[in-house]
Amino acid sequence: MSDERTTAETPIDASQVRYDQARYVENGQYEPLLSEKDLTRVAIGDADAGEEGEATRVDSPLPDDLTRDSLELPELSEPELARHYTRLSQMIYGIDSGPYPLGSCTMKYNPKFTEDVAALPSAAVHPDRSERSIQGTLELLARLQDYLGRIGGMDAVTLQPPAGAAGEFVGIRVAAAYHEHNGEGHRDEVIIPESAHGTNFATAALGGYDVVSLPSNEEGRVELEALEAALSENTAALMLTNPNTLGLFERDIEEIAEMVHDVGGLLYYDGANLNALLGRARPGDMGFDVMHYNVHKTFATPHGGGGPGAGPVGVVEDLEPFLPAPRVREANGGDVDYELFDPDHTIGHVHGYQGNWLVLIKAFAYIARLGDDGLADASAKAVLNANYLASQLEYDVPYEPFHHEFVASAGEQDAADVAKRMLDYGVHPPTTKWPEIVPEALMTEPTEIESKETLDRLAAAFNAVAEEGDEVLEDAPDRTTARRIDQTSAARNPRLSWQALTDDE
Amino acid sequence: MHGSHETGSPYAPHTDDGRTAMLEAVGVETAADLFDIPAAVAFDDEFGIDARTERETRRLVRSVLERNDELTELLGRGHYGYYIPSLVDHLADRSEFLTSYTQYQPEVSQGFLQALFEYQSLLVELTGLEIANCSMYDAATALGEAATLADRVRDTSGHRVLVPDILREGRRSTLENYVAGTDLEVETYPTADGNADLEALEEIVDEETVMIYAENPTIRGTIEENLSAIGESAADAEALFVLGSDPVALSVLQRPADVGADVVIGDASVLGLPTSYGMGLGLFACRDDYLRQVPGRLVGASEDATDRRAFTLTLQTREQHIRRERATSNICTNQAWVALRTAMHAATLGPTGMVELANRGVRRADEVAQRLDDLEGVTAAVHDRHHLREFVAHVDQPAQEVADALEERGFAVHVVGEHELQLCVAGVTDEQLDAFVTAVSEVVR
Numbered sequence: 001m002s003d004e005r006t007t008a009e010t011p012i013d014a015s016q017v018r019y020d021q022a023r024y025v026e027n028g029q030y031e032p033l034l035s036e037k038d039l040t041r042v043a044i045g046d047a048d049a050g051e052e053g054e055a056t057r058v059d060s061p062l063p064d065d066l067t068r069d070s071l072e073l074p075e076l077s078e079p080e081l082a083r084h085y086t087r088l089s090q091m092i093y094g095i096d097s098g099p100y101p102l103g104s105c106t107m108k109y110n111p112k113f114t115e116d117v118a119a120l121p122s123a124a125v126h127p128d129r130s131e132r133s134i135q136g137t138l139e140l141l142a143r144l145q146d147y148l149g150r151i152g153g154m155d156a157v158t159l160q161p162p163a164g165a166a167g168e169f170v171g172i173r174v175a176a177a178y179h180e181h182n183g184e185g186h187r188d189e190v191i192i193p194e195s196a197h198g199t200n201f202a203t204a205a206l207g208g209y210d211v212v213s214l215p216s217n218e219e220g221r222v223e224l225e226a227l228e229a230a231l232s233e234n235t236a237a238l239m240l241t242n243p244n245t246l247g248l249f250e251r252d253i254e255e256i257a258e259m260v261h262d263v264g265g266l267l268y269y270d271g272a273n274l275n276a277l278l279g280r281a282r283p284g285d286m287g288f289d290v291m292h293y294n295v296h297k298t299f300a301t302p303h304g305g306g307g308p309g310a311g312p313v314g315v316v317e318d319l320e321p322f323l324p325a326p327r328v329r330e331a332n333g334g335d336v337d338y339e340l341f342d343p344d345h346t347i348g349h350v351h352g353y354q355g356n357w358l359v360l361i362k363a364f365a366y367i368a369r370l371g372d373d374g375l376a377d378a379s380a381k382a383v384l385n386a387n388y389l390a391s392q393l394e395y396d397v398p399y400e401p402f403h404h405e406f407v408a409s410a411g412e413q414d415a416a417d418v419a420k421r422m423l424d425y426g427v428h429p430p431t432t433k434w435p436e437i438v439p440e441a442l443m444t445e446p447t448e449i450e451s452k453e454t455l456d457r458l459a460a461a462f463n464a465v466a467e468e469g470d471e472v473l474e475d476a477p478d479r480t481t482a483r484r485i486d487q488t489s490a491a492r493n494p495r496l497s498w499q500a501l502t503d504d505e
Numbered sequence: 506m507h508g509s510h511e512t513g514s515p516y517a518p519h520t521d522d523g524r525t526a527m528l529e530a531v532g533v534e535t536a537a538d539l540f541d542i543p544a545a546v547a548f549d550d551e552f553g554i555d556a557r558t559e560r561e562t563r564r565l566v567r568s569v570l571e572r573n574d575e576l577t578e579l580l581g582r583g584h585y586g587y588y589i590p591s592l593v594d595h596l597a598d599r600s601e602f603l604t605s606y607t608q609y610q611p612e613v614s615q616g617f618l619q620a621l622f623e624y625q626s627l628l629v630e631l632t633g634l635e636i637a638n639c640s641m642y643d644a645a646t647a648l649g650e651a652a653t654l655a656d657r658v659r660d661t662s663g664h665r666v667l668v669p670d671i672l673r674e675g676r677r678s679t680l681e682n683y684v685a686g687t688d689l690e691v692e693t694y695p696t697a698d699g700n701a702d703l704e705a706l707e708e709i710v711d712e713e714t715v716m717i718y719a720e721n722p723t724i725r726g727t728i729e730e731n732l733s734a735i736g737e738s739a740a741d742a743e744a745l746f747v748l749g750s751d752p753v754a755l756s757v758l759q760r761p762a763d764v765g766a767d768v769v770i771g772d773a774s775v776l777g778l779p780t781s782y783g784m785g786l787g788l789f790a791c792r793d794d795y796l797r798q799v800p801g802r803l804v805g806a807s808e809d810a811t812d813r814r815a816f817t818l819t820l821q822t823r824e825q826h827i828r829r830e831r832a833t834s835n836i837c838t839n840q841a842w843v844a845l846r847t848a849m850h851a852a853t854l855g856p857t858g859m860v861e862l863a864n865r866g867v868r869r870a871d872e873v874a875q876r877l878d879d880l881e882g883v884t885a886a887v888h889d890r891h892h893l894r895e896f897v898a899h900v901d902q903p904a905q906e907v908a909d910a911l912e913e914r915g916f917a918v919h920v921v922g923e924h925e926l927q928l929c930v931a932g933v934t935d936e937q938l939d940a941f942v943t944a945v946s947e948v949v950r
Contacts, residue, residue: 031616033622040857044860056856058861060860062758067758068758071757073859075855081596082596088617091614092602094600095605097601110604113562119594120566125573125780126586128580130908162646166642176685198826199825205686206686211829253543281546285548302603302604303838304845305621305842306838306839308843348679349675351642351675352673352676352783358781361566365562368554368565371554371556372551372555374512374515375552381517384524384539385527391530420610434826483612483813483815484612485611486808486810495806496635496636
């Protein structure tokens with residue numbers, strides 16, 4: 001960190017912090033599987049009930065040749081299930097458990113009221129309902145499209161993609177359709193910076209494109225000369241995250257946009273880091289043609305243990321005709337206020353229906369709650385928090401000035417071990433070993449929801465670990481439900497179901 | 506203090522003193538100084554979105570959604586509104602389940618990993634296949650992933666993906682998008698009353714065929730009777746046999762593994778989710794031959810340092826965050842929490858309850874079809890097949906006219922032909938069905 005920064009007095013003594021996660025042990029094992037508590041075999045049709053132990057017979061009204069013989073699943077009482085799932089929940093660390101500075105994932109506090117509005121009975125509608133009977137659903141979608149368009153500086157938005165990567169896929173398919181429509185179907189390359197999210201590469205490949213990888217310059221940004229060399233008449237698009245995964249703003253964005261547009265390519269904005277820009281800059285104003293929004297990140301909808309999220313896509317006017325079908329719009333007269341329609345040159349569906357509706361409700365409610373001031377404030381405090389936390393760390397942070405996230409280096413320590421040890425201090429560790437530009441990377445994103453006091457505790461945990469030796473780190477964690485887990489044997493001898501565990505014995 | 510702010514994010518708990526100390530430590534005067542954005546691209550306008558209190562926001566969302574009509578939905582065709590036990594809502598909403606992310610640190614995520622392992626195990630039992638991943642977005646994207654899997658694992662070249670001619674538009678179109686980056690082409694085979702026209706299919710299948718897709722039950726609610734034969738056709742052509750189904754149907758219908766299915770896809774959210782405007786849970790199970798080529802996340806059992814069994818995400822070298830453009834799929838955020846809800850719902854039912862739920866779908870669809878068939882102007886079902894949950898009825902009047910009249914009386918039904926309605930009994934109570942039959946009797950002539 002730069003010298004003029006001062007280190008505030010840390011009021012937390014990390015050695016006095018001890019975290020113990022819930023742990024049940026029964027017969028030498030943690031919480032048993034449902035199948036170990038009970039496994040009931042139900043025989044169907046004419047199956048021989050006695051063949052494999054006791055079985056309950058259930059007759060089916062269907063002929064035997066169309067039905068299975070039996071079904072074997074746990075049969076437990078409701079109280080037993082309530083305890084099982086309560087115990088499982090206690091063996092999970094969430095954002096409500098403590099700090100979760102997982103870089104690039106933007107783990108923010110999720111307001112509880114959004115769960116209530118998503119659970120409204122009036123939200124539970126079948127996707128094949130007539131337009132006139134679901135005007136509320138269509139209006140909410142239209143209003144969310146409008147909000148997102150304003151926030152991103154985009155002319156049109158689709159809400160169909162069910163996740164960020166699905167949004168990327170829409171971006172790539174829209175780009176392909178656009179080029180094809182203009183007689184430029186020969187464009188077969190997508191340029192992606194080395195430091196980009198792995199989904200960018202996978203998405204471009206899924207779309208049938210060759211990936212041209214772009215190195216970063218010494219400052220950690222796009223190297224313009226390398227970009228110049230990569231661009232050609234074969235360029236379909238450049239996929240860019242801004243700020244990038246080092247938290248750095250691509251200052252040359254105007255020039256980058258011009259260079260991409262000059263060869264006829266499109267500029268794609270990966271919205272994973274949008275939380276850093278709310279109310280300060282908009283992808284549309286920077287020259288991006290298409291972008292996705294990770295509403296589960298930027299707009300505090302719960303990540304649900306890995307989903308569902310939603311990945312709406314915004315585009316400039318020229319690309320609107322290619323968006324997925326159907327879209328929602330205000331009706332121009334007629335007996336409804338809102339209607340569905342298919343854009344003229346639509347790529348069709350990217351989801352069976354209209355994406356993750358319940359997540360979209362939560363995003364809408366979050367944006368409506370915060371408004372202009374709240375969104376800009378969230379962004380300002382997210383950036384302040386990242387900068388403050390970094391200023392308190394003993395670990396080196398090689399690239400700056402960063403925005404909402406930074407990448408520290410664990411130096412001589414193994415970043416994965418550092419992460420395990422941080423768990424013992426009651427905090428979720430940062431993303432580790434990525435981006436690879438920084439050796440033993442600790443990619444850290446505290447978000448706006450942490451107070452100075454919490455950031456001090458977080459810094460104390462980081463710094464305590466920084467002082468610890470390899471022996472302690474390699475033995476960590478020991479205060480979590482499970483101790484260090486053997487990842488290698490899990491991959492070498494895959495056991496992916498309780499049936500596989502039984503077969504193993 | 507935290508509740509007293511008038512502007513700014515209500516979820517950023519900074520005090521004035523704290524903020525001042527932080528700014529000082531960083532060495533700037535205001536947070537705005539930390540933004541490294543060139544003036545030319547800085548945004549200095551407003552979105553024009555007013556902030557609201559929590560109470561006002563709740564009222565806003567409620568008032569918008571109240572514009573939805575309250576209708577009894579006799580709608581199905583792949584998306585069902587079964588009753589969800591309260592246990593599912595209350596336990597799945599525990600905040601550790603809701604507010605955690607992908608289990609990158611398994612030592613503090615055992616609870617979720619175990620729940621997903623149990624979800625995978627549920628699908629293994631239902632399909633008879635050895636591997637199930639812990640979710641895709643929905644049935645349509647799972648079908649797309651099945652096709653790209655077929656493209657990767659099939660030894661010989663070929664480009665034909667065969668699907669029934671009545672495949673839902675949303676699924677067909679999503680599939681087309683998923684294969685757009687490959688040489689695969691989607692073609693259809695004919696069906697009759699929902700089921701595959703086996704003779705026609707056998708004529709169409711050739712060595713260029715990489716995948717045959719069938720559904721059971723079909724989109725028209727009928728039970729596919731020729732699964733083994735379709736499986737044999739696929740095997741003869743060395744094509745992947747991909748079967749679409751769902752957990753309720755699979756509780757009683759022929760086990761996919763027994764009819765030669767290589768992959769099973771479908772929407773598993775028939776258990777655990779209400780009719781959430783089509784939000785889903787992509788089921789994906791396959792034979793263990795494709796272990797290294799499976800898309801999506803897998804949870805595996807391992808041991809921790811105390812030699813106790815523990816769970817972890819595994820075989821991640823297939824995934825996009827490791828292998829980038831050589832990954833088996835670009836999926837990252839999936840539907841984990843929905844998978845949790847599905848597993849909870851299935852556990853609440855148990856095997857007896859699952860079978861009973863499916864059987865009820867057969868019996869009630871039969872009963873309602875019979876009652877409608879007794880009405881003048883209705884023929885139900887239009888076919889002489891077995892069906893589950895739903896069926897197609899012929900109405901002498903234009904179907905849209907009947908559907909509109911039923912909607913005015915509070916019932917939503919599918920129009921699937923000029924004179925054809927499709928009616929689904931899943932999630933509808935006996936009283937609602939009685940009222941529905943009465944409504945139909947008033948509408949038809």
